[in-house]
Amino acid sequence: MAAAALTNQLNALVNNMFAMGLLDDQFQQLQMLQDSTAPDFVSEVVTLFCDDGERIICELARQLEKPNVDFDRVDSYVHQLKGSSASVGAQKVKNTCIQFREFCQQRSRDGCLKTLDLVRTEFYDLRSKFQAMLQIMNRKAESTEKKKNCDAEAEGAS
Amino acid sequence: MAHRKMMRVLLVEDEEINRLELAQVVARAALKAAAGGGDDDLVLDEAENGAAAVQRVRDAATAAAAPYDLILMDKQMPVMDGHEATRRIRGMGVTTPIVAVSSDGLPADVEAFVAAGADDFTSKPLSKEKLGDILAKFRLA
Numbered sequence: 132m133a134a135a136a137l138t139n140q141l142n143a144l145v146n147n148m149f150a151m152g153l154l155d156d157q158f159q160q161l162q163m164l165q166d167s168t169a170p171d172f173v174s175e176v177v178t179l180f181c182d183d184g185e186r187i188i189c190e191l192a193r194q195l196e197k198p199n200v201d202f203d204r205v206d207s208y209v210h211q212l213k214g215s216s217a218s219v220g221a222q223k224v225k226n227t228c229i230q231f232r233e234f235c236q237q238r239s240r241d242g243c244l245k246t247l248d249l250v251r252t253e254f255y256d257l258r259s260k261f262q263a264m265l266q267i268m269n270r271k272a273e274s275t276e277k278k279k280n281c282d283a284e285a286e287g288a289s
Numbered sequence: 290m291a292h293r294k295m296m297r298v299l300l301v302e303d304e305e306i307n308r309l310e311l312a313q314v315v316a317r318a319a320l321k322a323a324a325g326g327g328d329d330d331l332v333l334d335e336a337e338n339g340a341a342a343v344q345r346v347r348d349a350a351t352a353a354a355a356p357y358d359l360i361l362m363d364k365q366m367p368v369m370d371g372h373e374a375t376r377r378i379r380g381m382g383v384t385t386p387i388v389a390v391s392s393d394g395l396p397a398d399v400e401a402f403v404a405a406g407a408d409d410f411t412s413k414p415l416s417k418e419k420l421g422d423i424l425a426k427f428r429l430a
Contacts, residue, residue, distance in 0.1 A: 157414055164313045164417075168320075172313055179306040210365060214392055215306045218414055 339374025
């Protein structure tokens with residue numbers, strides 16, 4: 132697929148993520164920070180968010196299974212998830228983390244478990260869209276590189 | 290000829306994702322300053338917690354290297370938090386501007402940072418605009 136078509140596909144996906152309230156303006160800030168000095172900046176940040184999020188959600192589940200829940204520790208993990216969500220512009224996940232921290236303060240295991248289910252669903256939904264986005268970005272980069280090589284070959288032949 | 294010097298920034302943040310973003314925001318701001326005839330080179334050091342930050346500042350004070358021009362300090366970190374690190378850095382007599390960068394922006398959080406010795410507070414995420422204001426405030430742009 133040509134780079135232009137992939138760009139359209141990428142824009143449509145990102146616009147849809149904004150329309151669904153999954154992302155906020157911070158994601159646009161990230162896109163603006165990507166330049167020739169850091170061409171993979173967005174994919175690096177998104178990949179870190181996906182890896183961190185999965186690790187933190189697993190840890191939260193483990194903490195909440197314990198007979199005596201350490202709510203300060205749970206809160207600290209939720210704080211981390213909120214921070215990385217805010218960094219990447221993951222609005223829905225970030226807002227759910229805010230609710231989650233309220234349940235931590237109330238020392239409510241039920242509240243924490245319900246919110247964990249919600250944040251898990253939202254995170255994996257967002258992650259699958261981010262993964263689709265990264266695939267398109269990779270294909271676009273490959274397509275651009277291929278065209279550059281073809282142009283260089285054509286120029287060499289003429 | 291425009292005055293040019295190196296800007297040394299210490300970034301104190303435990304989360305890798307935040308360090309990556311902050312570093313890019315700072316690098317972009319330094320490029321902009323260079324384009325405007327200001328500081329053209331940037332040395333960006335990173336510390337993963339408050340204790341590492343205190344050590345970095347101590348090393349800079351004892352080495353021949355120039356001291357930091359700016360310290361960006363997170364609040365909640367393992368080993369040593371941002372409040373304690375700020376207190377210890379000020380206790381060493383260091384006058385470098387310390388700007389707290391935290392997602393906890395309640396007045397009590399801001400006051401606690403200022404009481405620890407921070408010069409300013411800004412909420413996360415740090416944008417190019419917010420950093421631009423900070424650099425201008427401390428005459429680093």
